[in-house]
Amino acid sequence: MGPRELGLPMQVAAPEPGELPAAVTIWEVGPRDGLQNEKQAVPVEVKLEFLDRLADAGLPVLEATSFVRPEWVPQLADAAELLAGLKRVPGIRYPVLVPNAKGLDRALESQVRDIAIFASATETFTRRNLNRGLDEQFAMFDPVVRRAVGEGLSVRGYISMCFGDPWEGAVPVEQVVSVGKRLLEMGCDQLSLGDTIGVATPGHVSALLRGFVAAGIGVDRLAVHFHDTYGQALSNTFAALRHGVSTVDSSAGGLGGCPYAKSATGNLATEDLVWMLEGLGIKHGVDLGKLVETSVWMAERLGRPSPSRVVKALSS
């Protein structure tokens, strides 16, 4: 079912040596970022089977759920139940989104070892998403991150609206770098740079990554999170790989988006990413056939086809 079974050896040639990472860690966000945007609630047993299947397909990081308030994201109100039922496969990480101190309490009760917080690069989006200003968000995250680090957890800092913001337009590179620096100083070990509304193009990606490097933050601390709203997600990922970024967020079958931002549809599909990585000769560890089967299975559960081009091509 994958490129090899199609008889097409995709690893025809990699670009100039040293330009691209030898291996990429795919940070699978489908179970959290994908399913939180579904209108209907997905039963917890379906979510658990989804996670099991993704683990079996070889994905090394599965963002499992979120402890955000159930009245905000009812689709993930079953977080504790899900984590209680989760078969944790050794070697696989199951990070959980944690919005505040109470969320961290709940995550710790559920034996979570990796958390993520969700910051923003713009004033307007911070106000709309967190009901406070750009600078005030740090006061909210600080005790959470410090305590999590004290408990030995790894903490990822998402930064949304890193490129464009629907209210503010283009977001200055320095503003994003400044937010990232504060999150790292607080104790985050990785930043995920999000193009929440999908407007970025490869030159902008290069400029942002150069901005981080110039500020002394290495690409080993950076992940990228692109949305395919305008079809740019994979090109932007390729641009980031050329800068040495080796952690890429994507969503099985292209599930999800962002419920708070206009036009914010479509995470990068993990399958489309895997196809490119395979062709570039970059190690990823994923069984594409199993992954496509999983996305087809989930699409049946959700009652609509996957937007992933690879899923469409390989399942038709």
Next chain:
Amino acid sequence: MGPRELGLPMQVAAPEPGELPAAVTIWEVGPRDGLQNEKQAVPVEVKLEFLDRLADAGLPVLEATSFVRPEWVPQLADAAELLAGLKRVPGIRYPVLVPNAKGLDRALESQVRDIAIFASATETFTRRNLNRGLDEQFAMFDPVVRRAVGEGLSVRGYISMCFGDPWEGAVPVEQVVSVGKRLLEMGCDQLSLGDTIGVATPGHVSALLRGFVAAGIGVDRLAVHFHDTYGQALSNTFAALRHGVSTVDSSAGGLGGCPYAKSATGNLATEDLVWMLEGLGIKHGVDLGKLVETSVWMAERLGRPSPSRVVKALSS
């Protein structure tokens, strides 16, 4: 309706100077490559309005139709009638696909000034598409190209299956370069390198372009033609731009594919290409708002939505 009207100045930053072309010529293939794959025949008046709208949107090259035998491609059986009714806008080129000597006669009768021939890089596809072998195709094209050049026409040589072939697998770079060389020696002024089944990835694109350059063929003679079957078309285009390629084929709204090849769906959508070029600060001359309106209008005529992400995002 375009990025500017959305309040998002997309030209935030271009990559390293000198790495990308300053301007790209978009070779719009929707009226020919798109419509030849439609199941229902599109009325000639609709085709003519489509061409007028594309011209008004600023596209500099509109591949208008094909003089292939009507029994093979009934969708374009109205080629002569279309060309008779076409309002040729000064400064815009309207190339026409010409399969053989008879097709060239008809093209000349219709005052065509730019033609294209359709070669293949693989034995199997040549046999299936032209009913002759890889080497024999040149004997077929040679008199057509020489006569066209003698008449002062420009001649583009398409090469299909430049990356993978569904029967032969990965296609060796030398084989594609060899076909390209022969077409140029024959008199073609430009080659369009086609990923007919959409399997290429950026490293393979780099390898092929390096192969041409090593053989003494400059990127100014090369265009790229990617299909989005596996979601790779725009990343591959970005890779080609980095090598200095400055002519890119695409199809308004992502219309079309290839009727002879399995899984060959989806030309690169012109809108998604324009979004990237705009963001990279590369001149393209297209009014994105008018183009999206045209694709929405055509989608209504065809009774199904455009697969272009940009068209979806901007028209929803």
